[in-house]
Amino acid sequence: MxxxxxxxxxxxxxxxxxxxxxxxxxxxxxxxxxxxxxxxxxxxxxxxxxxxxxxxxxxxxxxxxxxxxxxxxxxxxxxxxxxxxxxxxxxxxxxxxxxxxxxxxxxxxxxxxxxxxxxxxxxxxxxxxxxxxxxxxxxxxxxxxxxxxxxxxxxxxxxxxxxxxxxxxxxxxxxxxxxxxxxxxxxxxxxxxxxxxxxxxxxxxxxxxxxxxxxxxxxxxxxxxxxxxxxxxxxxxxxxxYKTQSERRYLYAAGIGGVIIVLLLTGFTCALLVLDKHRKKFKKLAITDALTGIYNRHGYDERVTRYLKQNPDNHCVGVEFDIDDFKTINDMYGHVYGDVALKVLSEGMQKFFDKNVVLGRNGGDEFCIFLPDCTCADVKEKLEEFTKLKRSFKYEGEEQQFTISVGYAEYPVHADKPSKLMRCADTALYEVKLRGKNGCMAYKNGLRMEIRTQLGFALKDVSENLPGAFIIYKADKNDDEILFANREFIRFAGCKNMDELLEYTKRSFRNILEWMNGKLL
The missing domain is CATH 3.30.450.20 (PAS domain)
Structure with a gap:
């Protein structure tokens, strides 16, 4: 209108x-x-x-x-x-x-x-x-x-x-x-x-x-x-x-010529408006995710970068999250229902967060959020509430529940650049995945950003279906570090979750060996 x-x-x-x-x-x-x-x-x-x-x-x-x-x-x-x-x-x-x-x-x-x-x-x-x-x-x-x-x-x-x-x-x-x-x-x-x-x-x-x-x-x-x-x-x-014929012709020519120019200018203005509408439409398409209607990664990065340039001293929070076991949803119900789940999630995001919050979809089931003028402490409860919201889609008349895992980091505490901020949030997200999914976690110093690159999310999904207990760790004579343990191993160690295991072992594989030797003796 x-x-x-x-x-x-x-x-x-x-x-x-x-x-x-x-x-x-x-x-x-x-x-x-x-x-x-x-x-x-x-x-x-x-x-x-x-x-x-x-x-x-x-x-x-x-x-x-x-x-x-x-x-x-x-x-x-x-x-x-x-x-x-x-x-x-x-x-x-x-x-x-x-x-x-x-x-x-x-x-x-x-x-x-x-x-x-x-x-x-x-x-x-x-x-x-x-x-x-x-x-x-x-x-x-x-x-x-x-x-x-x-x-x-x-x-x-x-x-x-x-x-x-x-x-x-x-x-x-x-x-x-x-x-x-x-x-x-x-x-x-x-x-x-x-x-x-x-x-x-x-x-x-x-x-x-x-x-x-x-x-x-x-x-x-x-x-x-x-x-x-x-x-x-x-x-x-x-x-x-009285007006001679030539004078009248001159006036008529000037008037008709002027009217033609005005009509052309009016038409040109209409064309410019239509082009401007299409330009804005194409620009919106270039920065908008077609499925969910929120920003795509390009649009999200553009908005965040512009905001941080204009407000370099403001504290902000970057959030990364995805749908737990999204591949299973696609495999069991089909990609159409996978898209339905993505739409349900994006609609919930738009209702839950304020208008000044930047919402984006990285691709697949990965989403990102940028919360301006706040710290991790300010948004902790809100993000936890957002994580625990009940989400579902209907398949053959039945509600199918799904959950999300959320990681977030603070600018400029954890990162001084937008890209690094989102990597920190992504690292926190992966920690949540390693600890059992459907959780919300802030980035902490000491979390290793390269873990996700080295292992990939697929390891978690594969490991859950492997028999027996196993652990992945970095073998180093002076600085060994536990990277991953499956549920069987966590249970074998007598811990409730990955956090408890890491705290108990102080992230050192040698401590596990000492514990196992002591148990055998």
Whole structure:
């Protein structure tokens, strides 16, 4: 369950962080693009606003030329149609004159007869016309819908004729320019460069409220603005770059590439977690005994060595033990039940000892235990209790009892290295075997470590089935030593066990000879 949670949460966190990073990068790229686009938009707004101003000034120039002709003719414009025809352009809808503010002549006349009105007193035009007259400024009004179709802006240029040393208002020279035809080239260039735009002008020369003249259909959000003046009117051009196809592709590519990388990274994280799980599993298998689930000898030695390196001054106890007559169990009941006995023993170990105790299986029926922060005296009773526990396995419905023999030694009293500590415990274990099995014994100085190597456990088992009494001893003129005596010999000597025999003879074979001579005499 813990691994499943870890296997889900960590990749999910990697995915969320990765996607957040991708989103941040894409936003950063987008912001940088927007910043660059806005900088460029500022330059283009200024450039194309000035071009539009120039275009509109061409319409004003037509009215100004007409004004000059009227002045030069002292207000008598006899050939208006011929003059107006010469001044016409594609962006000019009509040219008009309004003596005393009343429109009298319009070119072309067709479709424009209704335009002959009194400008100064007209409800819609009067105020702005009087402003232009009184302030001697060109005024512009519109856009408005033309009867011929499309939209136009009217340019009214007031005309003053000097008479008797002062200027008298003559009327207006008027040009109606078509929008957006007057600045069509500039608008097309903006569109080609990828801009949405809106052109505004103030509704009245004396006001600050803008009205739209012309623009693209898209709504502009946070546009770049450039304001300019034409006469007494203020104009404003708003432009906003839209994402070009290449910019969109770049953002899409960055986003998709980032998502792919995040997915790969998430998958890689999942793979690492699975590999880490298997690595831990394999490492556990490498140091764990497959049958019993406790440490194998490699795992046991690793744990003990690490502990002693970290705590070199602490007293600890190493224990070696095995199942008595385990070969007989295998022979009589089969190896399957031998394995059952090993499992019963390991389960009992895990229940009996604390979590900080290191439990291991050397192989076969041999086990080892490492008890930290204690002495042999501290654990004597506990180990004796552990030794005497009743252990059994079921065979054909019947309980089959088995026992263990235990030997233990203390670090650093008996040994200063982990390997030597376990050899001492093993020597003590063998002493228990020599003395009848199913016992528990601490290592003592004087026990010979090489006995086990020289004799082997098999000697004990073989000797029990041999007829007669016999003894094995080291033959040395000056330092003879009893190594082993079978039960018949111990009984023949009148002793209860091997310990009593060794104590009685002081481990010397010569003492046995003296005792036997004395008995014969």
């Amino acid at each position: 813990h691994f499943i949670k870890k296997n889900i949460i960590i990749p999910l966190v990697v995915f969320i962080i990765g996607m957040s990073a991708v989103a941040g990068i894409v936003c950063s790229i987008n912001n940088e693009q927007n910043k660059q686009n806005r900088t460029m938009a500022n330059l283009n707004a200024m450039t194309y606003a000035e071009r539009m101003k120039t275009d509109i000034m061409k319409g004003i120039a037509v009215s100004d030329s007409l004004r000059q002709i009227i002045i030069s003719e002292d207000g008598q414009l006899n050939k208006f149609c011929e003059i107006a025809e010469e001044m016409m352009a594609d962006s000019v809808q009509s040219i008009q004159i309004a003596p005393d503010g009343v429109v009298t002549d319009i070119y072309p006349q067709e479709g424009n007869d209704a335009g002959k009105i009194d400008l100064l007193n007209d409800k819609d035009r009067g105020e702005i016309c009087r402003y232009g007259r009184d302030n001697k400024v060109v005024t512009m009004q519109g856009p408005f819908q033309l009867k011929q179709g499309g939209y136009g802006i009217v340019v009214r240029n007031p005309v003053y004729i000097e008479e008797n040393g002062h200027e008298d208002f003559w009327g207006f020279a008027i040009v109606i320019i078509r929008v957006p035809e007057i600045f069509a080239d500039s608008m097309k260039a903006l569109s080609d460069f990828g801009y949405n735009y809106i052109l505004y002008k103030t509704a009245f020369p004396w006001g600050s409220e803008f009205e739209e003249v012309y623009g693209s259909e898209e709504e502009l959000k946070n546009p770049v603005s450039y304001t300019f003046d034409i006469g007494d009117s203020k104009w404003k051009l708003d432009i906003m770059p």
